[in-house]
Structures are given as C-alpha cells and as structure tokens.
Amino acid sequence: MNTQKESFLNRLFDVSNDPEIISFAGGLPDKNLLDVKGIENAAQDVFENEGREALQYTTTTGYLPLREYIAERYKKRLGIPACADEIRIVNGSQQCLDLTAKIFLDKGDFVGIEKPGYLGAIEAFSMYQPSFKGVEMDGEGISANGFRELFEKEKPKFFYGIPNFQNPSGRSYSTERRREIAEILTETKGIFYEDDAFGELSFDNRPIPPVKKFAYDNTIMSGSFSKIIAPGMRMGWIYAPCEIIKKFDCAKQAADLHSNFLCQKIMHHYLGKADIDNHIKKINSIYKRKCRLMCDLCDDILPGDVIRTDPKGGMFMLLTLPKGINSLKLFDRGLEKKVSVLPGIPFYTGKGGEDNVRLNFSSPSEDEIAEGMKRLKAAIDDF
Ligand SMILES: Cc1ncc(COP(=O)(O)O)c(C=O)c1O
Structure with a gap:
C-alpha cells in the first residue's frame, strides 16, 4: 500500500x-x-448440552450441521443445488479471500477486480503480489465488454466481484449482466469469485439470482454471518466446486486447523431457534x-x-x-x-x-x- x-x-x-x-x-x-439475548441463550444451551465436544478440536471442514443449514438456505432462497460437501466454514468470509489467493495466485499472476473494488480484498490479494486488472462498473455492474476482453487477453486466475450491493459503491449487477458474465465465464473457462457478503441485505427482501446460478462450476462464492447475525463471532463460509474445496482444505488446515468450533455450535444452535427470516x-x-x-x-x-x-x-x-x-x-x-x-x-x-x-x-x-x-x-x- x-x-x-x-x-x-x-x-x-x-x-x-x-x-x-x-x-x-x-x-x-x-x-x-x-440479538445479544438470543445468542447468549444459544451459548448457554451449547455449554449445558455439548460443552465438552464444543471445546474440543474438530475437523478443518467445519461443523456438518452448519454446512447443511447453509446449503439448504441456498436451495430455498436462490434455487441453487448447494450441498454441504461444497461448503466450508471459515473465520469470517475475509479468510476466504486470503486462502483463495493463497491457492490461486503467485507473484505476477493476473487477478481481475471491480473498479472501485473492496479494500479488504485488495489487501488480502496484495499479500501474494499479483498484478491487478480493474474493470469499470456502470449502472448494471461490471462492463461485460471489459470482462470479456480481460478473460480473452489476460486470462486472470480469477475475477473478484460483489454483484449484490457492492462495497464501496452500493451498486448491484442487473440479472441480464449476471447472465452475460456467466456466459463469458463458461466460454473462456474463467473463474469468478462471487463475494456475497451483503446478499441477504436486500431492502425489499427479494432474493437475486447469483452469477453462480448461471455458471455453477465457474464460481467460488463466499458468504458471511457478519452482516446478518454478528461480526464478532467471525463466522463465514466458502461455497465452491469440490476440486477447489480440496485445495482450500489444505490451505485452511495449514492456516489454522479449523474455525472456532464453539462459535460454530452456538451459531448453528442459534439459527435453529431464532426466526432468522x-x-x-x-x-x-x-x-x-x-x-x-x-x-x-x-x-x-x-x-x-x-x-x-x-x-x-x-x-x-x-x-x-x-x-x-x-x-x-x-x-x-x-x-x-x-x-x-x-x-x-x-x-x-x-x-x-x-x-x-x-x-x-x-x-x-x-x-x-x-x-x-x-x-x-x-x-x-x-x-
Ligand atoms: C465485500 C466484503 N466481503 C467480505 C467482508 C469480510 O467480512 P467477514 O469476514 O466479517 O465475513 C467484508 C467486510 O466488510 C466485505 O465488505
């Protein structure tokens, strides 16, 4: 910087x-x-009923019932065929940015990003010294022409974008633009990192189909409980094709063995009890x-x-x-x-x-x- x-x-x-x-x-x-009280109650239940397990080491992949909950929610909200095998729990979705960069990027590799793009992603990716390629945004999202040119000429390892309520601009991609991006990804065999940190924060509560819906195998999605439950719990997830997940598991294991199991249990318990919608x-x-x-x-x-x-x-x-x-x-x-x-x-x-x-x-x-x-x-x- x-x-x-x-x-x-x-x-x-x-x-x-x-x-x-x-x-x-x-x-x-x-x-x-x-929801301080709701989370406190969930924590109490976890301590009373499964305290010894929750305070023990666990697997790198993350708590299976929590991954199943996330997969079900994707199916119900967005009509995409998510399954728990494609989902991993992380310490806030920020960790996905670091680990994805770790498995994809070597010094000098191209990575695409929105212009302007999320500061936290720029910081995370910069640690691996890639060469950034910015694509301008208009009222409908990133320029489809710019996106195509980038994938045809520079062949970036992946493109990072936030189709829903972007940070910093608050803009969203139109459904048409999402389809266009998906088509380009399928044609060029490109990868889109679809950061959906704000996907649930739609003022009219209307779910918007992600790029993943139109190019399932070409997208890595990440999501977060930070904006809808509590950022201090540091709970997020990655949702990606299984061959990427395999590499991700190795990187995650090397980084921290696993995410906070106690918080995963509390989150899962809380989600089961609260009226999240x-x-x-x-x-x-x-x-x-x-x-x-x-x-x-x-x-x-x-x-x-x-x-x-x-x-x-x-x-x-x-x-x-x-x-x-x-x-x-x-x-x-x-x-x-x-x-x-x-x-x-x-x-x-x-x-x-x-x-x-x-x-x-x-x-x-x-x-x-x-x-x-x-x-x-x-x-x-x-x-
Ligand atoms: C676009 C975007 N992605 C990811 C994150 C990271 O969030 P968290 O690690 O809390 O899930 C943020 C945080 O503000 C964000 O704005």
Whole structure:
C-alpha cells in the first residue's frame, strides 16, 4: 500500500474512537440489531448440552450441521443445488479471500477486480503480489465488454466481484449482466469469485439470482454471518466446486486447523431457534430507512453537482464529488467539522478515488445521519 493511503488509514483509525465524530467512514452493522439475548441463550444451551465436544478440536471442514443449514438456505432462497460437501466454514468470509489467493495466485499472476473494488480484498490479494486488472462498473455492474476482453487477453486466475450491493459503491449487477458474465465465464473457462457478503441485505427482501446460478462450476462464492447475525463471532463460509474445496482444505488446515468450533455450535444452535427470516427483514427495513434518509439529505442539502449511487441494499453508498474537491482534503475538512467519510482512494488498485468518498449508513443512528450530513455539507461548502 502506498504511503498516502497508509497515512490516512492510520489517521482514520486514530479518530475512530473520538466520540464527538459522527462516522460515515466505518463499515459496521447497527449494534442495536445484534440479538445479544438470543445468542447468549444459544451459548448457554451449547455449554449445558455439548460443552465438552464444543471445546474440543474438530475437523478443518467445519461443523456438518452448519454446512447443511447453509446449503439448504441456498436451495430455498436462490434455487441453487448447494450441498454441504461444497461448503466450508471459515473465520469470517475475509479468510476466504486470503486462502483463495493463497491457492490461486503467485507473484505476477493476473487477478481481475471491480473498479472501485473492496479494500479488504485488495489487501488480502496484495499479500501474494499479483498484478491487478480493474474493470469499470456502470449502472448494471461490471462492463461485460471489459470482462470479456480481460478473460480473452489476460486470462486472470480469477475475477473478484460483489454483484449484490457492492462495497464501496452500493451498486448491484442487473440479472441480464449476471447472465452475460456467466456466459463469458463458461466460454473462456474463467473463474469468478462471487463475494456475497451483503446478499441477504436486500431492502425489499427479494432474493437475486447469483452469477453462480448461471455458471455453477465457474464460481467460488463466499458468504458471511457478519452482516446478518454478528461480526464478532467471525463466522463465514466458502461455497465452491469440490476440486477447489480440496485445495482450500489444505490451505485452511495449514492456516489454522479449523474455525472456532464453539462459535460454530452456538451459531448453528442459534439459527435453529431464532426466526432468522424475520430478523433479516427487520435489519432490512431499518437499513432501508437509514439509506433513504441519507439519500434524501444528499439530494436536498448537498450541492447539486455531488452525485450519489442509489443502493437497493447493503450498507454503503458512494458520492462523486464536484470538480476540484479532493476526497483526501474533504476527509481532513470533515474531521474538523466532526464527521468522517472514507476517501475512495484505497478502493483502487491504481489511480482513482480522488473524486469520491464512501458513506456508511448502517451504523450511525438516524439522528446521527441527519446531523452528520449537515456537517458534511458544511465541509463541502468550505471548498
Ligand atoms: C465485500 C466484503 N466481503 C467480505 C467482508 C469480510 O467480512 P467477514 O469476514 O466479517 O465475513 C467484508 C467486510 O466488510 C466485505 O465488505
């Protein structure tokens, strides 16, 4: 990472504990939506009934009933024929990014990514020193022409994308674009890493068919309990063809033997008891309101030449700034006004992000969104 990026990420870390600053820069779920009591009860049941087993070592693959639960949910929600053999439990889906890079990437290999792309993926992949190839996004997802050209010319080891409510932009791929991408993958024998961290966070609770549905053997999917249950439990999964899973198991075993078994048991127990669909609906209705409020304030009080994305789910939106306002300078000015935004710069593997900032709407309260947007307006007005 270059020093400019490092220095502002360090500053961001420094200010993240300042209670006077309203943060739109983070990426946390709303803490009021964590079901503390439900998870506490599940933990108690696990300790009472299977404590000795839960505190023991287990297999690298992950707790079979939890993998079966995930497979069933894919079948029910998305109509894809998932089975537990294709699913592995990991320490948060972030671990899938590291382990996938570990098995696919050697120094100098090409890897494709959305432009802008998820910062955490760029960080994870960068450890293996690949050469990044960014593909631009439009209103319907990544450019199909750009995607085709990449797979035909550069033959990347895989392409990493987030078709649902992308981080950082909040954009989603249209169904048509998903089909086009799938067709290209099948023709070119390419691999798409489909990060579905936000798939369940659809404001209208409507499931959207993943690219995997149209190119089953060409996709590695990852999913996460972080956004719908609790990020602190660090529970996520990979869902991939069995030949990739075999390699993944070796990498996972070498990394940590297995994911936290106690948490896997608690999660499984919790999922069996709680009304998850209702819980997710509640999250979505609250995030929808917060997102609407932030969008309305963008439109009503920020200058007309600030352009925003229009998320239909997830936790983020992206603002493109008026000509002449640099995102890093706005970050600094924002801190003076006690509001933090995330400059787009770390979401680009090359140049880019000087003219945009990411805003998070899931974590701040509605009052904080209202006040924070006024402060952001004041910061922009200063330029
Ligand atoms: C797009 C995306 N993928 C993966 C992750 C990692 O999440 P976790 O490791 O908590 O599952 C995040 C976290 O914010 C994310 O935004």
